[in-house]
Structures are given as structure tokens and as C-alpha cells.
Amino acid sequence: MTKNSIALIGFMGVGKTTIGKLLTQNLGFDYKFIETDELITQEAGKSVSRIFEEDGEERFREYEISACKKASKLNKTIISCGGGVVLNKINVTNLKKNSYIVLLKATPEEIYERVMKDGIESRPLVNKEDPKNEIEKILRVRSQIYRDAAEIIINTTEKKNKVIINEIVKKTLLKT
Numbered sequence: 001m002t003k004n005s006i007a008l009i010g011f012m013g014v015g016k017t018t019i020g021k022l023l024t025q026n027l028g029f030d031y032k033f034i035e036t037d038e039l040i041t042q043e044a045g046k047s048v049s050r051i052f053e054e055d056g057e058e059r060f061r062e063y064e065i066s067a068c069k070k071a072s073k074l075n076k077t078i079i080s081c082g083g084g085v086v087l088n089k090i091n092v093t094n095l096k097k098n099s100y101i102v103l104l105k106a107t108p109e110e111i112y113e114r115v116m117k118d119g120i121e122s123r124p125l126v127n128k129e130d131p132k133n134e135i136e137k138i139l140r141v142r143s144q145i146y147r148d149a150a151e152i153i154i155n156t157t158e159k160k161n162k163v164i165i166n167e168i169v170k171k172t173l174l175k176t
């Protein structure tokens with residue numbers, strides 16, 4: 001069976017949510033948009049930051065496994081995945097069943113700017129004394145993990161959103 005959903009993966013601040021929403025609009029009314037972080041906050045009844053603070057990262061990752069399992073069963077859905085979804089292989093295995101796994105890449109500078117603009121308070125992993133250093137440190141650890149999980153890699157640097165979206169559609173749903 002051909003896949004009909006798309007899971008956007010990549011580091012915080014690469015534009016998964018922005019691109020995901022635009023992509024969904026572009027695909028028409030029968031496509032839906034969801035975020036794994038939103039499924040998690042619904043299940044936990046509290047924000048991502050509060051889960052990290054009160055229950056710890058390990059508990060957050062358990063919620064994330066459950067969210068990915070739910071998301072992986074949805075048809076015609078654009079799934080914006082939290083940046084750490086790839087840390088548990090089971091998430092990638094589950095999502096791959098019905099979704100093309102698309103990695104969005106950006107430079108550490110672009111990521112830093114976006115994370116600071118969107119509000120760092122909602123990103124507990126980099127909400128530290130030196131966020132830039134934290135971003136670079138985590139990126140170094142995760143770069144290969146993202147590449148291994150991805151079926152399609154899209155470099156977003158200096159590309160307009162429309163170009164990025166067309167590239168995603170061409171390499172996934174329109175692939176023959």
C-alpha cells in the first residue's frame with residue numbers, strides 16, 4: 001500500500017510547524033495537520049515545559065512514544081514531530097508504516113534565531129544559560145540520528161516556503 005501521510009522531523013526551530021501547516025493547506029481539505037507535542041499535552045493535561053519540570057525527560061519520551069503510535073495510524077495527515085522523536089527507534093519504525101519521513105534541515109544560526117523568536121520558554125532542553133551552545137551541542141549528537149531516520153532530506157536554507165513545500169510534495173505523494 002502506498003503511504004499517504006508525511007512526518008516532518010528535524011531539530012527545534014527548523015520550521016516543521018510552519019511548513020507543516022502550509023503543506024496541509026496546500027494539499028486540500030481532506031488533509032489534516034497534527035503535532036506530536038500537542039497530542040502529548042492533551043494526554044498529560046499540561047505543557048511540555050511542565051512535563052519536563054515535574055516528571056522529567058524520561059516521562060516525556062514515554063508520552064512521545066504513545067503520541068507517535070497514535071499519529072502513525074492516521075491517514076492523509078501531516079505530522080509535525082517534536083525534535084526528539086527520532087531518539088527512540090520505535091517511533092521512526094511506527095511512523096514509517098504510513099508516512100514518508102521528511103527531514104527539514106537548517107543551520108544552527110537559523111535555528112537559534114527561530115527558537116529565540118518563537119519563545120525559548122517552551123523549549124526546556126535549550127532554555128539554559130547559553131542556548132546557542134546548547135543547540136550546537138545537541139545538534140552534534142543528533143545530526144546522524146536525523147539522517148538515519150530520514151527517507152527524504154530537505155535543506156531549507158535560503159529557500160522560500162513555497163519551494164520547500166513543492167519539493168516535499170514532489171518527493172513524497174507525487175513520487176511514482
Ligand code: S3P
Nearest residue numbers: 011012013037082083084123124
Ligand atoms: C524537543 C523538541 C520539542 C519538544 C520538546 C523536546 C527535542 O519540539 O518536543 O521540547 O528533544 O528536540 P519542537 O521540535 O517542535 O520544538
